[in-house]
Amino acid sequence: MYNRRKFIKLSAAGASLAALSNSAVAKTVSAIPDAKLPIVISTWDFGIMANKEAWKTLEAGGRALDALEAGAKIPEALDITNHTVGRHGLPDRDGHVTLDACIMDEFGNCGSVAAMEDIAHPISVARLVMEKTPHVMLVGEGATQFAVEQGMKKEKLLTPESEKIWKEWLKTAKYSPVMNIENGHKPGNEYNHDTIGMLAIDAKGNISGACTTSGMAFKLHGRVGDSPIIGAGLYVDNEVGGATSTGVGEEVIRNVGSFLVVELMRQGMSPEKACKEAVHRIIKKKPDTAKNIQVGFLAINKKGEYGAYAIQPGFSFAVCNAQQQDLLIKGKSFYPAK
Ligand code: SD4
Numbered sequence: 001m002y003n004r005r006k007f008i009k010l011s012a013a014g015a016s017l018a019a020l021s022n023s024a025v026a027k028t029v030s031a032i033p034d035a036k037l038p039i040v041i042s043t044w045d046f047g048i049m050a051n052k053e054a055w056k057t058l059e060a061g062g063r064a065l066d067a068l069e070a071g072a073k074i075p076e077a078l079d080i081t082n083h084t085v086g087r088h089g090l091p092d093r094d095g096h097v098t099l100d101a102c103i104m105d106e107f108g109n110c111g112s113v114a115a116m117e118d119i120a121h122p123i124s125v126a127r128l129v130m131e132k133t134p135h136v137m138l139v140g141e142g143a144t145q146f147a148v149e150q151g152m153k154k155e156k157l158l159t160p161e162s163e164k165i166w167k168e169w170l171k172t173a174k175y176s177p178v179m180n181i182e183n184g185h186k187p188g189n190e191y192n193h194d195t196i197g198m199l200a201i202d203a204k205g206n207i208s209g210a211c212t213t214s215g216m217a218f219k220l221h222g223r224v225g226d227s228p229i230i231g232a233g234l235y236v237d238n239e240v241g242g243a244t245s246t247g248v249g250e251e252v253i254r255n256v257g258s259f260l261v262v263e264l265m266r267q268g269m270s271p272e273k274a275c276k277e278a279v280h281r282i283i284k285k286k287p288d289t290a291k292n293i294q295v296g297f298l299a300i301n302k303k304g305e306y307g308a309y310a311i312q313p314g315f316s317f318a319v320c321n322a323q324q325q326d327l328l329i330k331g332k333s334f335y336p337a338k
Helices: 047-059 064-078 122-132 140-149 160-170 249-254 257-266 271-285 287-291
Strands: 006-010 017-019 039-043 099-104 110-116 137-139 196-201 207-213 234-237 241-247 295-301 306-310 316-321 327-330
Touching: 039 047, 039 064, 039 295, 047 064, 047 196, 047 316, 064 099, 064 122, 064 196, 064 207, 099 122, 099 234, 110 122, 110 140, 122 137, 122 140, 122 207, 137 140, 196 241, 196 295, 207 234, 207 241, 234 257, 241 249, 241 257, 241 271, 249 257, 249 271, 257 271, 257 295, 271 287, 271 295, 271 306, 306 316
Parallel strands: 006 327, 110 137
Antiparallel strands: 006 017, 039 196, 039 316, 099 110, 099 207, 196 207, 234 241, 241 295, 295 306, 316 327
């Protein structure tokens, strides 16, 4: 993972912010910058690179949907250090890299692919499902076949490095469908986070969202997480805002997490408060499970105000607008940092 540049931690009180950076160019800010449109926000620190790519379209007055597709393609195929999205993603327990992605526009159109193999840009396939078919979701071989018919290249996605990591895992092959602290997959470690969820508002004020991942490393073959499921891993309502999630997808699906966040914002909650409530819902339903897993939500409202909340510490998100292109913010969490 590349170095963090500007890293801002929200203070416990939420009023003042302290700059926490491991880089030389970090700058201290005393408040969350005013929401300025256009804007793009993304989960995790590699969101900075995705945002920068998306920004090129937003800055030129382009559509949020186009910006997000371009942005999501960066971690999907170009960032070789990223083992949780696209081409360099870790495989399932049988050695297959299977990808999940979805996309949603300002009109409520959406498209999705799940458990798709051999195609490096699932976000683009999701968009093609949305725009070229009467369906919302294609899975497995059907999704790959559709992508090829649409002119996309079939390629081997398991890189030598990912294969090495998988073979190392096979030595013990400790498998648990929900990765948790006991089996060595700590919340926030390289095996159980790093889906990229992106939300953008363009200069016209239109909102779109995109989410793409290789899912949980070493999952059962055929397992699908929250990321390609509209309402779970992503939801956008152009009147209200958008939300996306990262972490253990099973718990997000059970709670229809991103839809819940958007509905809570509709009722007047701020993005951060809505994310917090959705996290609390997961914890309340399954407190013993929640202790050992990570789930984080990221949201933006129609005004461009944004916020996040996670079960465990360590969840970060990147923000990019005309004021700054490489801001990284550490979201608040239910459990304190140790
Ligand atoms: C999943 N939510 O497949 C994804 C994984 C993830 O950060 O987000 N990791 O369950």
